[in-house]
Every structure is written in structure tokens, then in C-alpha cells.
Amino acid sequence: MSTIVLIGTQWGDEGKGKITDFLAERADMIVRYQGGNNAGHTVVVGDKVYKLHLIPSGILYEDKVCIIGSGVVIDPAVLIKELKSLEDRGISTANLKISQRAHVILPYHQLLDQAEENSKGNKRIGTTSRGIGPTYMDKSARVGIRMIDLVDQAELANLLKENVQGKNNILTRVYNCEGVNYQAVLESYKSYAKVLQKYVTDVSIIVNEAIEDGKSILFEGAQGTLLDLDHGTYPYVTSSNTTAGAACVGAGVGPTKIDKVIGVAKAYTTRVGEGPFPTELYDEVGLYIQKQGGEFGTTTGRSRRCGWFDGVIGRYTVRINGLNCLAITKLDVLSGLEKVKICTAYRYRDDIIEGFPASLRLLSECVPVYEELPGWQEDITGARKLGDLPINARKYLERVSEVAGVPIAIISVGSKRTQTIVTAGI
Ligand code: GDP
Ligand code: IMO
Ligand code: MG
DSSP, X not given: OOEEEEEESSSSOSSHHHHHHHHHTTOSEEEEOSXXXXXXXXXXXXXXXXXXXXXXGGGGXXXXXXXXXXXXXXXXXXXXHHHHHHHHTTOOOTTEEEETTOEEOOHHHHHHHHHHHHHHGGGOOOXXXXXXXXXXXXXXXXXXXXXXXXXXXXXXXXXXXXHHHHHXXXXXXXXXXXXXXXXXXXXXXXXXXXXXXXXXXXXXXXXXXXXXXXXXXXEEOOSOGGGOTTTSSTTSSOSSOOSTTHHHHHHTOOGGGOOEEEEEEESSEEEOSSSOOTTBOOSHHHHHHHHHTXXXXXXXXXXXXXXXXXXXXXXXXXXXXXXXXXXXXXXXXXXXXXXXXXXXXXXETTEEEOSOXXXXXXHHHOEEEEEEEEOOOSOOTTOOSGGGSOHHHHHHHHHHHHHHTSOEEXXXXXXXXXXXXXXXXX
């Protein structure tokens, strides 16, 4: 048995969906524990593409139990749509369980997300405008509505009444926009509750019992380490903890129960939304990577900013998450480049910085120190073992591993399940 936490090590979209789906084959249970439908996890099986926002990427295997933990924020309309679209494609969702304690996204959260972003002008975060931040704000402010409240008609009516009053005041008086209609929201959320009721349960009991029974559990993180509320490039972050520790809180299991942490990293770096990004490329190489990698957001369709692999972030993410190993994705995207670069440190004025700075002002002045390596021209999408990779690709991976200070256990050379090389025991 094993319990593995799988997290993103950059700014999200590292390929967590693909690696979760790959590892899910040998797991019994897959658990999403934070974030919401700001996430977009792509799984490709044969010629079919699945884009999952809330449901764990293990759902494509009929025999796996899939859990949405208390740390997730749920937009019921989006979840119902996702359930239906899976069922329409012949995927059973019978094994899905949703935490009673997960918080619910309401229409006023989305309106507030947009209004707050609009009011920030050039300081906007570039959120997904799904209402994620305002929902976590309500959770911290202790006025949120949870799944257990959603499925209790009287409780829902009461909590919603208080919330709509307060939120409409802010929407109309502070942001000068229209509020929401209490009755209309209540009716639609009552109808969502009817559909979702059968999935809602105490998932912490289920996960802990599975651990007791020696089952294999995969905890599927959303977003990435640099979007973490505590450890990311604050304030250009999401509103949840995206790092490995959050798996325990968001699933309701103790830290003593976790065996291993795997970090997913692209062979380069991308970012959607605003905020500093030291290795960002503004030249034709950046455009080449964007085009080869199809770097357009799964959730919002926005183009992703692209840059070289950042080893400073690599080391930081190993420390913050206690990584045992890395899964490197999209190595195939770098094929065809004459040279490839790895950032090993930052130069800040006259100093060389090896650690990832907390100050955004300092970070935005950091210039990457690069190590340049020869590229490779071969198409590597057919590689199935380390020896199939060109020597320069292997040397590149070796340096990535050395600079970050962590072994690489998985290498992905394409979006399909089969396009995966396992180099060490997981
Ligand atoms: P996630 O949010 O971390 O799950 O990542 P996304 O699904 O948002 O974005 C990753 C994209 O890269 C998806 O379109 C995947 O199908 C694709 N992908 C994953 N691994 C690989 C790979 O090794 N090579 C290529 N070319 N594409 C990949
Ligand atoms: P997955 O799980 C990439 C980014 C947004 C924005 C910031 C805050 O697919 O890797 P939010 O709506 O969360 O308040 O937006 O976080 N962001 C992501 N970027 N992948 C994601 O998820 C993201 N989820 C949020 O673009 O910059
Ligand atoms: Mg994504």
C-alpha cells in the first residue's frame, strides 16, 4: 500500500492530470483536496481528451473511488455539468464521494471576483474569475456555505439570506454593480442539491478507513507551489494552499499517513495570469515553446507565458513540499531547439541569489543565471525507456535533477498514457 501526494511545482498546468491518470492505474482511491474549478486537468486516453475541473483525474477508471475533500471549493453547476459530460461519454461517476465540509461557490462569489479584479486596474491578479478567492474568503470569515448546508433546505435558506444581503450591499455600494436575486439563487441551488445529495458524505472516514485497509491512495493537487497562498508569489497566487501539506488538511488525514510526495514539473516553465516570472521568454524561443506545447489554458483558454526551467524554483519546491522525486512532463516540446537553458541561480544587482525570494520587488528585479546545454532534434514522443532518449535529452534531465536536488522518477514525452517513462521505483 502507499499514500502519494502529487503536486504542481511551478505555476500550475504542469501536467498533473496526465500523471495522476497514469499513476491512478495502480491506486485504489484518488482524492482532490484543494482548489476548485480554477483547475483544469487534461487526461488523454487513446484519441479521447477529458478536461476535468473538479472531479479527480482517476474517474476514468471505473473501479477507483474518487473523492472531493473538504479543502475544495465547489461550484455545483460546474460539477453537475462535469458529471453529465462524463456520463454522456460512458464514464461512470458512481464511485464519486464529496465532502460534507467542502465550501460552495455562489453566484455572488463570481461577481465579487470579477468586481475586485476590475477595481484593481493594472494590479489585477488575472484570476480565472470563477469566484475562488471570494469563496475562500467567506470560509476564513466563517460565513461560508458548505455542502452539508446546501443539502439542508432550511439551513441553505437561512445562510443564503444573510449572505445575499451582505454581498449585495458590497456589490451595489462598493463596486457599483448589480446584486443577485435571493429567491432565484435559492431555487437553483435547491435543484443542484437534489442532484448532488447522493454523493455528499464524511469523506475523511472513507479515506482513513481505506488507509487502514492498506489501500493505495493518490492525492491529486491542483494549481502549483508558486500559486500557494503562503509560499507562492503573493499576492499573485490563488486563495488556497497548493503545497503538499494541504493534502492532509483538505482530505482529513494526518501527516503520519503520507508515504511519498511527487512533484510534477514541466521541462520548461509556464504561467497564466499576472505576476513575476524570472525565466519568461519574450523571443521566438518562447513562441516556439508556446506553439509546440499548445500552451493555452485548459480552463480559460488564455495563452500561457513560457520560459526556461527554473532551478531556483526547483530547489524551493523540493524544500516546501518535501519532494521525494519529480515527474518531468512535456520533454518532447523542447525537441528541435539548438540550445536549451536551465536557470541555476538569480542575479540581483551585484549579488547571486540561490534561494527563492519572498519580496516581489526583489524577485521582479532578479535576472536568471543560465547554464546552456546542447539541444536535440529527434522526435522523442515514441520513447518508452530512458535509453530511447537522445543523449542530450538525458544530459538535460540529469542537470535538471542535480540543480533541483531531487531524483526524476517519471518522464513524460506526450499527453497520452503510454507516452510515459518510469525511471525509478514510485
Ligand atoms: P494540469 O493542470 O497540471 O493537469 O495540466 P493541464 O492539463 O492544464 O496542461 C497540461 C497540458 O499538457 C495538457 O494539454 C496535457 O494533455 C499536455 N501534456 C501533459 N503531458 C505532456 C507531455 O509530456 N507532452 C506533451 N506534448 N503534452 C503533455
Ligand atoms: P491547474 O490545477 C494555472 C492562476 C490564475 C491566476 C491565479 C489566481 O490547472 O494547474 P484564481 O482564479 O485561482 O483566484 O486565480 O492563479 N491559476 C492557475 N494557473 N493552473 C491552474 O490550475 C490555476 N488555477 C489558478 O491564472 O493567475
Ligand atoms: Mg491546468
